[in-house]
Amino acid sequence: MAVARKIPELTGRPTTFCPGCGHGILTRLLGECLTELGQDHNVICTIGVGCSCIFDTAYQGDMIQAPHGRGAAVATGVKRALPDVVSLTYQGDGDAYTIGLAETLNAAYRNEKISVFVVNNCNFGMTGGQMSWTTMPNQVTATSVHGRDTALTGMPIKVPEMIAGNFQTAYVARGTVTDAKHIRELKGYIRNALKAQIAGEGYSLVEIVSPCPTNWHMTALEAIDQMEKEILPYYTLGEFCKRGGKQE
Amino acid sequence: MGDMIKGNDAIAEAAVRAGVQLYAGYPITPSTEVMEYLSWRMPELGRTFIQAESELAGINMVLGFAFCGKRALTASSGPGISLKQEGISYISKYRLPCVVLNVVRYGNGLGSLRSGQSDYFRDTRGGGNGDYRCIVLAPSSVQESVDLMYLAFDLAERYRIVTEVMSESALGQMMEPCEFPPMQELTVQDWALDGKYTHERRVAFMENYVTTAHENNARYEEIKEKEQRYEAVGLEDAEYVFVSYGIPGRVTHGVVNELRARGEKVGLIRPITLWPFPEKAFEQVNPNVKGFITVELNDYGQMVDDVALSVKKKLRTDIPVYCLPYVFEMVKRKDVFRDFEKIRQGQWKEVY
Amino acid sequence: MKELVFAGFGGQGILTAGVVLSQIVLYKGWKATWLPSYGPSMRGGTANCTVKYDEKYIYIPGMEEPDLLLAMNMPSFQKFQGVVKPGGTIITNSDLVDSKGAREDVTIVEVPCLSIAEELKNPRGANIIMVGAIARVMEDFTMQEAIDGMNDMFRKKGKEKFEAQNTIALERGYRLLDK
Numbered sequence: 001m002a003v004a005r006k007i008p009e010l011t012g013r014p015t016t017f018c019p020g021c022g023h024g025i026l027t028r029l030l031g032e033c034l035t036e037l038g039q040d041h042n043v044i045c046t047i048g049v050g051c052s053c054i055f056d057t058a059y060q061g062d063m064i065q066a067p068h069g070r071g072a073a074v075a076t077g078v079k080r081a082l083p084d085v086v087s088l089t090y091q092g093d094g095d096a097y098t099i100g101l102a103e104t105l106n107a108a109y110r111n112e113k114i115s116v117f118v119v120n121n122c123n124f125g126m127t128g129g130q131m132s133w134t135t136m137p138n139q140v141t142a143t144s145v146h147g148r149d150t151a152l153t154g155m156p157i158k159v160p161e162m163i164a165g166n167f168q169t170a171y172v173a174r175g176t177v178t179d180a181k182h183i184r185e186l187k188g189y190i191r192n193a194l195k196a197q198i199a200g201e202g203y204s205l206v207e208i209v210s211p212c213p214t215n216w217h218m219t220a221l222e223a224i225d226q227m228e229k230e231i232l233p234y235y236t237l238g239e240f241c242k243r244g245g246k247q248e
Numbered sequence: 249m250g251d252m253i254k255g256n257d258a259i260a261e262a263a264v265r266a267g268v269q270l271y272a273g274y275p276i277t278p279s280t281e282v283m284e285y286l287s288w289r290m291p292e293l294g295r296t297f298i299q300a301e302s303e304l305a306g307i308n309m310v311l312g313f314a315f316c317g318k319r320a321l322t323a324s325s326g327p328g329i330s331l332k333q334e335g336i337s338y339i340s341k342y343r344l345p346c347v348v349l350n351v352v353r354y355g356n357g358l359g360s361l362r363s364g365q366s367d368y369f370r371d372t373r374g375g376g377n378g379d380y381r382c383i384v385l386a387p388s389s390v391q392e393s394v395d396l397m398y399l400a401f402d403l404a405e406r407y408r409i410v411t412e413v414m415s416e417s418a419l420g421q422m423m424e425p426c427e428f429p430p431m432q433e434l435t436v437q438d439w440a441l442d443g444k445y446t447h448e449r450r451v452a453f454m455e456n457y458v459t460t461a462h463e464n465n466a467r468y469e470e471i472k473e474k475e476q477r478y479e480a481v482g483l484e485d486a487e488y489v490f491v492s493y494g495i496p497g498r499v500t501h502g503v504v505n506e507l508r509a510r511g512e513k514v515g516l517i518r519p520i521t522l523w524p525f526p527e528k529a530f531e532q533v534n535p536n537v538k539g540f541i542t543v544e545l546n547d548y549g550q551m552v553d554d555v556a557l558s559v560k561k562k563l564r565t566d567i568p569v570y571c572l573p574y575v576f577e578m579v580k581r582k583d584v585f586r587d588f589e590k591i592r593q594g595q596w597k598e599v600y
Numbered sequence: 601m602k603e604l605v606f607a608g609f610g611g612q613g614i615l616t617a618g619v620v621l622s623q624i625v626l627y628k629g630w631k632a633t634w635l636p637s638y639g640p641s642m643r644g645g646t647a648n649c650t651v652k653y654d655e656k657y658i659y660i661p662g663m664e665e666p667d668l669l670l671a672m673n674m675p676s677f678q679k680f681q682g683v684v685k686p687g688g689t690i691i692t693n694s695d696l697v698d699s700k701g702a703r704e705d706v707t708i709v710e711v712p713c714l715s716i717a718e719e720l721k722n723p724r725g726a727n728i729i730m731v732g733a734i735a736r737v738m739e740d741f742t743m744q745e746a747i748d749g750m751n752d753m754f755r756k757k758g759k760e761k762f763e764a765q766n767t768i769a770l771e772r773g774y775r776l777l778d779k
Contacts, residue, residue, distance in 0.1 A: 077312025
């Protein structure tokens with residue numbers, strides 16, 4: 001018999017993300033996982049600057065907006081003040097991987113007991129679709145109008161691989177929201193990341209590859225199609241550092 | 249009386265006794281001894297010490313910690329405090345208390361490791377983007393460093409404001425005897441985030457900026473009214489009033505004592521709060537005063553602007569305001585005597 | 601108010617000598633300030649500090665016109681002999697400093713502190729010998745006050761095991777200048 005799943009109270013208000021954006025799905029999954037783990041009244045969320053700000057429209061819990069890029073440092077302060085409270089960051093790729101690369105990597109380097117969730121939509125969404133470090137080769141953005149020239153701007157950055165391959169951390173994974181199967185997998189990653197923190201194992205990061213139809217100038221379905229054809233082959237999905245320290 | 253202790257060590261211990269629960273920062277001369285001291289002292293007491301990857305990270309760790317209602321400190325020197333301005337602006341926006349220690353070093357950019365007072369403008373005007381102020385306390389001795397660091401946390405929490413203790417290179421490095429205040433109980437503020445979302449949510453774009461602006465104005469006015477601190481000498485009969493803070497203020501105090509012992513009518517205002525600037529001291533000045541003279545350790549004089557504004561506000565006269573800037577290191581007694589004589593001979597141009 | 605400058609190579613115990621003298625002052629119930637050379641001059645092997653003391657609060661902790669200079673090496677002697685107050689004293693480490701051609705308006709006191717330290721089989725005690733000499737020259741401290749003040753400081757630092765050696769070194773320095 002089908003069971004109606006309750007909308008989690010923690011993230012139950014309507015969001016104002018664009019239609020077809022992946023953020024809304026992550027918002028729902030985070031709310032579900034925190035609730036299912038009994039942490040929905042024991043969590044402080046640090047949000048970044050950018051589209052991740054809009055998480056605020058759905059989320060009802062304690063929240064801090066960090067300066068752009070500094071989420072991992074703020075979440076570190078929270079965790080050190082309240083070691084028994086779940087401290088997580090909710091950021092985009094521009095925030096966590098471009099301006100905040102130092103804070104993100106250094107928190108991972110210290111194996112800080114925080115969980116970092118990064119929505120990678122291959123551009124700076126909030127400011128109108130500029131190139132970020134995760135923008136695909138030849139991708140047209142507001143600051144790469146002829147397509148990203150990787151000879152001048154570098155190749156798209158793969159932070160989960162970088163962290164899992166170099167630092168002692170508790171859990172690192174990359175998921176996506178393109179269909180039900182991947183959403184189920186992603187929920188598992190999010191749950192693992194939170195469990196790693198709750199168990200005091202150390203740093204966890206989940207990257208969520210997400211469509212941005214508005215700034216990609218596509219319909220939602222075209223955006224999903226683009227992801228499956230070009231983006232997901234580059235950004236490999238899966239767990240790069242499993243709980244218990246085993247690496248893939 | 250206590251034993252000889254270095255200014256930086258003493259101020260670190262004062263923070264511990266004031267109940268600081270987190271230190272996060274990045275090394276920089278001449279403030280580093282503060283962090284070195286706390287790196288063993290904090291864990292010894294079961295408190296948190298983090299060597300951050302940068303000043304940016306350090307101040308943002310303070311932000312997160314302060315949101316949870318516990319006493320937090322970061323320390324640095326000139327260029328490092330510049331990097332912290334972003335975080336200080338955010339902490340001010342969120343009306344969180346924290347204490348920032350600036351052991352000032354001289355100069356622009358990398359500057360120099362020498363003692364200076366180059367950061368007056370930045371630190372008394374807020375420093376980062378936006379429209380906020382920080383309380384700034386300027387000690388002139390090791391004992392006063394201890395007393396003001398202890399006070400800084402109380403002021404920060406009373407007004408929910410960033411409070412800076414502005415030490416300087418020479419004061420951090422010098423030794424003097426001092427007494428330490430008692431160890432305070434650790435506290436948590438009742439407005440703190442606790443993860444249970446029982447308190448008012450304060451996040452971006454959701455506040456009423458006009459209401460907040462009015463509240464901030466009222467708060468700043470209250471601080472200006474209640475928290476001006478200064479030391480004054482001989483203002484009632486002074487023909488010339490020196491204004492100087494920190495170690496230069498202390499040296500100038502020595503000079504003023506000598507001049508007065510010779511029968512010269514000179515006075516001194518040594519600001520202890522740089523913001524709020526101690527305008528009230530100017531109410532006590534002899535109405536027939538001939539001029540004000542700031543003694544500063546920087547290139548062109550900075551505090552001289554606040555002195556000129558205070559003269560206008562409190563004395564309503566157009567008497568000259570001079571500045572004696574001595575660039576860096578120690579203000580020399582002989583130099584102040586020499587340059588004061590030039591002022592009296594009309595050989596020194598006033599700033600205002 | 602008395603002003604003393606301690607100068608020499610890094611590693612000669614210059615800064616410690618300044619602190620020991622300051623603690624002797626505090627032990628007597630007076631006030632002291634100790635200001636090291638810092639900034640660019642912290643690195644590169646030379647060290648100096650200015651100690652001031654008085655019965656009252658010291659307003660000016662910086663170097664102005666020292667009553668006494670301790671010159672533990674030739675570069676310090678050359679660098680600082682010019683700032684000593686006319687009528688002041690320069691105590692030299694005569695094992696390393698040649699004071700020929702020194703100013704005539706100051707008193708030069710030559711103390712071969714390295715040789716004496718070697719003789720006492722306390723090679724690291726040269727700076728303490730000098731503290732003894734300085735305490736004597738300043739005429740503000742009895743030998744016992746100086747010894748007690750010094751030993752009190754090292755006891756508080758948990759270094760009382762050197763007490764006997766230190767006492768001998770300080771006494772020797774103090775007595776060298778007995779008239």
